[in-house]
Amino acid sequence: MLDESRITEAVSSNVPAQADNLEMQNGVPTIVANGISDTAGVNVMSGNEQLHTISVLVENRPGVLARVSHLFARRGFNIESLAVSRTEDPTVSRMTIQVAGSDEIFNQMGKQMLKLIDVIKVIDHTRDDLVGRELALIKVRADAAARGEIMQIASVFRANLVDISEETLMIEITASAEKVDALQRMLEKIEIIELVRTGIIVLTRGSKQT
Numbered sequence: 001m002l003d004e005s006r007i008t009e010a011v012s013s014n015v016p017a018q019a020d021n022l023e024m025q026n027g028v029p030t031i032v033a034n035g036i037s038d039t040a041g042v043n044v045m046s047g048n049e050q051l052h053t054i055s056v057l058v059e060n061r062p063g064v065l066a067r068v069s070h071l072f073a074r075r076g077f078n079i080e081s082l083a084v085s086r087t088e089d090p091t092v093s094r095m096t097i098q099v100a101g102s103d104e105i106f107n108q109m110g111k112q113m114l115k116l117i118d119v120i121k122v123i124d125h126t127r128d129d130l131v132g133r134e135l136a137l138i139k140v141r142a143d144a145a146a147r148g149e150i151m152q153i154a155s156v157f158r159a160n161l162v163d164i165s166e167e168t169l170m171i172e173i174t175a176s177a178e179k180v181d182a183l184q185r186m187l188e189k190i191e192i193i194e195l196v197r198t199g200i201i202v203l204t205r206g207s208k209q210t
Helices: 064-074 103-114 144-156 177-188
Strands: 023-025 028-030 050-059 079-086 092-101 119-124 130-141 160-164 168-175 192-197 201-204
Touching: 050 064, 050 103, 064 079, 064 092, 064 103, 092 103, 103 119, 130 144, 130 177, 144 160, 144 168, 144 177, 168 177, 177 192
Parallel strands: none
Antiparallel strands: 023 028, 050 092, 050 119, 079 092, 130 168, 130 192, 130 201, 160 168
16 A cells, blocks of 8 residues: 655745845735836845745847846856746736746846846745645656555546557646655655656735736
């Protein structure tokens, strides 16, 4: 039988208090860079280096993704995950980026992004109460002896079996990044042949718009 105690579940993040002297825009604490429209802003941060999840609203035009990612590369940031899609407004795209860095440097990074002509708004979600999800497809080597265990693991994680062959099973999971990580670790003990992940997408809970 599967030992469910081995499964690592997602943990709630600790949400610190907001910094002082911030302007509220659509419920989001922001500072506004000079010369930028009052609808644009980047959150003030404090503390040591950490993993930041940010949303960047940009004009839906060719080349915008390349310009934003190049800016991160020039400043030495390693992008952990990146997801891009159109929003409810077809002229605007939303980039959800996870990147590690110190708060002081990252605050400057946000201001640099706002200088790009196609960037509308930059939001750091460090202090937001979020719903975050990631999609992953995982192809696992599955002989007759291993199939029962693989299917049991998938069931515990509420993942779906989406393809089966004589030698493999493919599992689909939509969950928090931490839960996807935990499923990946469990399946690595069997044998993962291929894996692809979309990167996390997030929205704040409740009526607050970002």
